Amino acid sequence: MSLSFHKMHANGDDFVIVDSRNAGNSMTADIARRMGDRNRGVGFNQLAVVLDCDDADANVMFWNADGSTLDVCGSATRGVADMLMRESGMASIILRTNRGLLTCERTVTGTISVSMGEPLLGWADVPLTEEMDTAVLPLGGAPAACSMGNPHCTFFVEDLATIDIATLGPALETHPLFPLRTNVHFVQIIDRQHIRLRIWERWGGIPLGSGSCCCGAVVNGIRRGLLDNTVAVECDGGTVTVQWDGVGSVILTGPVLRVFSGTFAATRS
Template sequence: MPLSFHKMHANGDDFVIVDARTTINPITSALAKRMGDRHRGIGFNQLAVMLDCEDAAAWVMFWNADGTALDACGSATRGVASRLMSELNSTSVVLRTHRGLLTCERSAANTITVGMGEPLFDWQQIPLARELDTAHLPLAGEPAACSMGNPHCTFFVDDLGTLDIAAIGPTIETNPLFPEKTNVHFVQVINRRHIRLRIWERCGGVALGSGTCSCGAAVNGMRRGLLDDCVEVECDGGSVTVQWRGTGPVLLTGPVEVVFSGAFAL
């Protein structure tokens, strides 16, 4: 039987949603990889699977296009929240992910805000291969690291235009310091409330946008004292807003759009 799906994007960060509520979860690593193939499948950066949940509107699981699982995806979380809010005729919904219960709201401007959970800074939580000061890693450029349910490494640079992201990104992603690899950010601070961000996504490559990367980059900038507690994050595909007051969940706000719906042959 074909598998129904919905494809959406958030500032060009594309993802697919499968609604497996009331049924057995059909997604395996092999199937996620088949679906994620941009030449032989649907193509996406992440896959989100909606499952039944007793204490939330849905339990949401995430997969990368290479068939690996991940705990967090800000773009796909916003997409799932948008679909469920429309289904429930509501402007708010609570989802459960491996990051816990996430509260999501729709604004009058039709953007979606998600409480993405608290950032993690301990070297074992990120994780790193050994105990280090996660605000100043011993790599050229002295990046900062954190986790938003997935690992993030943030470099602060004077001019993004001078960097070859496709060449630098994979060397940092696979550095032995990161046993589970890492997302890599390159940040140019425009002012204390606005950054320009370019992304090398773990298991994905250069990305037009990423919700968790936007959160991780902004939070690391706030830790360094470079940014205020509410920041516009301008990615290659568009902008989101990240807010964090030093404690509690990071709030991610941005648009999502439907691309198309279909059925994937199993």
Template sequence: MVLHFQKMHAHGDDFVIVDRRGETGPLASELVRRLGDRNRGIGFNQLAVMLDCDDAAARLVFWNPDGTALDACGSATRGVADMLMNEAGISSIVLRTNRGLLTCRRGAGRAVSVDMGKPLLDWRDIPLARELDTNMLPLAGGPTACSMGNPHCTFFVDDLAAIDVAAVGPAIEADPLFPRRTNVHFVQVIDRGHIRLRIWERGGGIPLGSGSCSCGAVVGGIRRGLLDHAVEVECDGGTVEVHWDGIGGVVLTGAVEPVYSGTVAAHMLD
């Protein structure tokens, strides 16, 4: 097997895309772990595998660098859309993920938007371990929770610089309240259209940014009445725009940047 890949990033949220259309099956989790090693592999926050699909341009399967699967990745979805729209010379495209059919559109410059679908707000869908008010969890700091295909737990804080994300994040990720673990967000509201966000990512650590986490954080802020429907999300690696009307799908918009492409050495595939 020869494995070609494309490395990209979106506001510092780096990901790898592997095109397996015309091939059989996704990648094995052990291979994903090897590729995700930043010292001995390629390194990424997420890996997206493109597969054949009857009702969309491609079906996407996502992986964390620890070899665990996930259902949503806003950055990599936009990266695949950017590649395929460039190939076809079109300005919109539909991709299938475990979240369903997602519509992506070309914006100004390198911007690409994706409708990530409606947030899941019921405790069973996130999921939580028991029935709770998902807008006010019984954890210190009173976070909100939702799912964008992956679970998200959002804390609103007065001073983001005072939060030790590396210390607090892992404990919340593994809290028994989250049977499938969770992404953890720490949000400082600058104004009703602007937040500052830092993230502990489930299965990945601290990224410079995350598309689905940006969506989850904004959903939490809108549910709390802290934010308007269009929000600039400032992450460590840059900014994205998130729009949610409180009813329909959450639209994520931001630039995606190709970095390099290559071929994985044969011995890595053994």
């Protein structure tokens, strides 16, 4: 059996889309791991499997490169939306994910905007192992935490150049406070409408960007009174825009680009 796929990226945050509409879901943890292998497979930060859906334009399931699943991926959601809108000619679609129904739109500049849902701010929703104020965690550097369907921990620093992300990231990801591990953000505030963000991604290392991490970082900055409601988030691979009014859904907007399409040998010969 072979699987057709599309390789795309959002400012270097790369992902693979497998369109399984009208075909059934054949994705497994083993296939996801083999596809995600950057030496022996296709390679990706996340994998999106597109399925038929009764109450939305499509249902989307997400996988990490290690074969684990996640509820949402902002970059891959925008990629699926771009693909389906090009296919249908529509400027707006709705996708069902484990995060809920996400509305996606193509902007006048051609970028893709997705309503990522309301952030979860309670300690049990992140989740954390014990009750506490998620706006200021009892860790060195006093980070903030939230969930965008996956856990986020945000540190605000004076100079990103002084942060050893490869050392700090994995230690914080696996800190006992986070029973499901966590994405870790390091934010340098340029001004109230512009931040620089570097990321240690849960299960994934240091990516060029991450849609959900951009959302989580801005949410935590707004909660701390450090940022305005619309923020340009500059990652290693490029810039996206995140909007949050403090109560409703977080809006993520940025470019996506298809790189190539192909087939993957899902069964070993």
